[in-house]
Amino acid sequence: MTHDNSWPVALKFMSIGASKIHDKNQIVMTLDHDVQNKSESNLKKYRQIEEFAKKQGVDFYPAGRGIGHQIMVEEGYAWPGTLAVASDSHTNMYGGIGCLGTPVVRTDAASIWATGRTWWQIPPIAKVTFTGILPTGVTGKDVIVALCGLFNNDEVLNHAIEFTGSEDTMRSLPVDDRLAIANMTTEWGALTGLFPIDSVLAGWLRYKATEAALYNNAGLTQASTHTRFTHPRVDELLGNQLSADKGAKYAKSLHLDLSTLSPYVSGPNSVKVATPLNELAAQDIKINRAYLVSCTNSRASDLAAAAKVFKDAAGKNGGKIPKVAEGVNFYIAAASTPEQLAAEEAGDWQAMLDAGAQPLPAGCGPCIGLGTGLLEPGEVGISASNRNFKGRMGSTDAKAYLASPEVVAASALSGRINGPGWYERPEGWSGIVRGEGDGIREEDRMITAEEALEKIIGQLDDLVGTAEKDIHGGEVAPKEDDGTLTEVLPGFPEKVEGEIVFCDADNINTDGIYPGKYTYQDDVTVEKMAQVCMENYDTDFASIAKEGDILVSGFNFGCGSSREQAATAILAKKIPLVVAGSFGNIFSRNSINNALMGVEVPRLVHRLRETFSGVPAEVSQKDVKEPKGNWESLDSPPPAPQNTPSQEKKPTRRTGWTFKWDVRRSRVEIQEGKDGVRWSQKVGELPPNVQEIIARGGLEKWVKKEIKAST
Numbered sequence: 209m210t211h212d213n214s215w216p217v218a219l220k221f222m223s224i225g226a227s228k229i230h231d232k233n234q235i236v237m238t239l240d241h242d243v244q245n246k247s248e249s250n251l252k253k254y255r256q257i258e259e260f261a262k263k264q265g266v267d268f269y270p271a272g273r274g275i276g277h278q279i280m281v282e283e284g285y286a287w288p289g290t291l292a293v294a295s296d297s298h299t300n301m302y303g304g305i306g307c308l309g310t311p312v313v314r315t316d317a318a319s320i321w322a323t324g325r326t327w328w329q330i331p332p333i334a335k336v337t338f339t340g341i342l343p344t345g346v347t348g349k350d351v352i353v354a355l356c357g358l359f360n361n362d363e364v365l366n367h368a369i370e371f372t373g374s375e376d377t378m379r380s381l382p383v384d385d386r387l388a389i390a391n392m393t394t395e396w397g398a399l400t401g402l403f404p405i406d407s408v409l410a411g412w413l414r415y416k417a418t419e420a421a422l423y424n425n426a427g428l429t430q431a432s433t434h435t436r437f438t439h440p441r442v443d444e445l446l447g448n449q450l451s452a453d454k455g456a457k458y459a460k461s462l463h464l465d466l467s468t469l470s471p472y473v474s475g476p477n478s479v480k481v482a483t484p485l486n487e488l489a490a491q492d493i494k495i496n497r498a499y500l501v502s503c504t505n506s507r508a509s510d511l512a513a514a515a516k517v518f519k520d521a522a523g524k525n526g527g528k529i530p531k532v533a534e535g536v537n538f539y540i541a542a543a544s545t546p547e548q549l550a551a552e553e554a555g556d557w558q559a560m561l562d563a564g565a566q567p568l569p570a571g572c573g574p575c576i577g578l579g580t581g582l583l584e585p586g587e588v589g590i591s592a593s594n595r596n597f598k599g600r601m602g603s604t605d606a607k608a609y610l611a612s613p614e615v616v617a618a619s620a621l622s623g624r625i626n627g628p629g630w631y632e633r634p635e636g637w638s639g640i641v642r643g644e645g646d647g648i649r650e651e652d653r654m655i656t657a658e659e660a661l662e663k664i665i666g667q668l669d670d671l672v673g674t675a676e677k678d679i680h681g682g683e684v685a686p687k688e689d690d691g692t693l694t695e696v697l698p699g700f701p702e703k704v705e706g707e708i709v710f711c712d713a714d715n716i717n718t719d720g721i722y723p724g725k726y727t728y729q730d731d732v733t734v735e736k737m738a739q740v741c742m743e744n745y746d747t748d749f750a751s752i753a754k755e756g757d758i759l760v761s762g763f764n765f766g767c768g769s770s771r772e773q774a775a776t777a778i779l780a781k782k783i784p785l786v787v788a789g790s791f792g793n794i795f796s797r798n799s800i801n802n803a804l805m806g807v808e809v810p811r812l813v814h815r816l817r818e819t820f821s822g823v824p825a826e827v828s829q830k831d832v833k834e835p836k837g838n839w840e841s842l843d844s845p846p847p848a849p850q851n852t853p854s855q856e857k858k859p860t861r862r863t864g865w866t867f868k869w870d871v872r873r874s875r876v877e878i879q880e881g882k883d884g885v886r887w888s889q890k891v892g893e894l895p896p897n898v899q900e901i902i903a904r905g906g907l908e909k910w911v912k913k914e915i916k917a918s919t
């Protein structure tokens with residue numbers, strides 16, 4: 209799926225030399241982001257997208273029909289057990305219906321249009337186990353807001369999440385709640401968040417199939433939902449359900465007891481801060497605007513929950529719906545037209561209009577800071593959407609909180625952050641139960657013989673690994689033939705090496721790497737790009753870094769916006785390889801797509817910090833101040849935890865250390881200065897398909913060759 213960005217993708221598609229979409233049935237185009245903008249330039253762009261879609265014969269949904277992600281789900285394009293991608297960061301939402309949804313960048317989208325193919329490096333998988341039953345008055349939104357705040361040290365950064373739990377537990381999470389949770393796994397830092405194909409989903413699919421058979425809603429869509437949601441197709445899916453292998457091992461396991469959760473509010477201005485509603489309500493925080501909008505929480509069930517707040521209040525107001533608090537603006541926009549129609553039929557939409565809500569067209573609008581009703585300087589807003597970083601919903605001097613639809617509605621009604629009072633704390637509650645592992649008490653664990661065997665094998669693997677580490681002083685010794693030699697394509701370098709230049713910071717965003725002011729200038733030369741590379745992070749970088757250096761930085765390198773020049777500027781500086789504790793996902797894709805190599809070696813970052821900044825390894829990930837330039841990018845994440853390094857820190861330094869990446873052995877070797885220690889470790893594989901993209905000079909060139917080969 210592509211949305212308002214379909215035209216830039218189309219331009220890229222044409223610039224690569226493609227003219228015909230490889231498989232029109234793979235592609236959906238929707239217009240959703242800037243739907244209130246009636247300027248000639250926006251209408252022209254929308255016309256161009258529509259004409260292009262018609263010419264190519266792909267399914268197209270015009271402005272006002274709804275948010276692309278919602279359309280993908282309600283129209284059955286995102287299908288359980290399949291992979292669906294969109295050129296948008298909230299593609300994760302499809303995981304709510306057991307469809308592996310994950311974002312791609314525009315070049316990937318153009319490449320899929322042209323070839324039907326794309327590439328992946330398989331991420332680490334985190335298992336998140338829910339236990340207990342979600343209490344009344346607590347929603348899926350509270351679950352994900354709490355997860356983002358309770359596990360806020362990048363625990364699932366760039367992981368694929370599998371959500372799991374007992375049948376009883378999962379039954380307390382309806383599909384709409386799952387969609388909200390999966391949607392905000394993006395904010396939690398994950399690449400995708402997948403729910404199981406279970407009885408809850410089966411019920412939803414059956415309902416959709418029956419509805420599609422009864423009402424062919426062709427009036428709302430030019431596509432044919434009834435051919436996607438059919439009972440035979442659901443039968444086939446349920447007869448061949450995908451599920452995790454028994455005894456599967458995970459990179460990480462976390463658990464949360466849903467029965468111990470209460471309503472939660474995120475913010476202000478950071479999803480890493482989540483506070484129980486009762487604590488915020490006690491602070492009497494006055495609000496100016498409330499938003500019931502977005503792909504996260506604006507389906508009919510969300511609109512119903514919000515409307516119930518007003519309907520209940522009418523009971524105490526002589527049957528008349530009370531107005532929202534004086535001075536509060538309350539905006540409502542459904543996730544799609546069918547969801548709005550359902551809310552209208554239930555009387556929910558009207559209840560909110562009677563309360564003084566201001567309706568907006570089905571689309572993104574204020575969620576992305578576009579159109580009517582944005583936050584003004586000094587204002588406070590509460591929203592049912594998914595992102596609250598500074599400036600996202602309006603002024604950078606405003607405060608934005610995120611909450612469930614009913615909390616948004618109750619806050620609009622009272623003029624203060626507040627809830628409807630539906631939640632009652634259970635007797636004997638003693639805090640939220642959460643942590644690492646699956647949360648199941650050993651005495652409660654039912655285990656089959658097969659699972660027991662898998663577990664023993666897993667434990668043996670771990671024992672062997674530990675023994676190797678002990679023997680080799682904390683490092684697994686290199687093995688010439690450890691069975692995982694990677695094929696190296698002819699012409700691709702077997703080894704990449706150079707001196708380490710260290711940029712000691714976490715969360716260096718794409719604006720820090722390549723300044724925004726040059727992003728939309730088409731005439732920037734390669735020399736100029738090299739000169740301004742990392743300028744917003746450190747103006748001395750250009751003079752310190754040299755051709756052939758290996759750039760090493762901290763965690764979440766390249767977070768923020770998706771500008772591709774962040775990768776090309778580093779290449780312009782003639783740096784072939786970036787090493788980081790971890791990468792922002794979009795940067796990882798952009799770098800491979802633009803032929804820049806990258807590898808994650810967290811240990812190297814800790815060693816450099818220990819040596820040059822006097823920061824012990826166990827705290828080094830938390831010890832670095834976010835670069836100042838991050839605040840200048842609207843796509844910036846919240847700041848990393850801060851403290852003051854014990855020694856004066858240089859933003860960029862030559863280290864005298866050398867780094868060698870043996871591509872065939874997927875192993876890196878570090879020499880810590882002339883007389884320093886030498887160590888090595890295994891790293892992720894650079895498989896031949898990715899080498900091929902790099903060797904051809906990036907994805908665009910790869911696509912060109914593919915097109916040529918097929919004609």
Ligand code: SF4
Pocket residue numbers: 240241275276277296298501502503504571572573575576593594
């Ligand atoms: Fe993105 Fe918000 Fe639109 Fe969802 S509603 S696609 S989060 S801008």
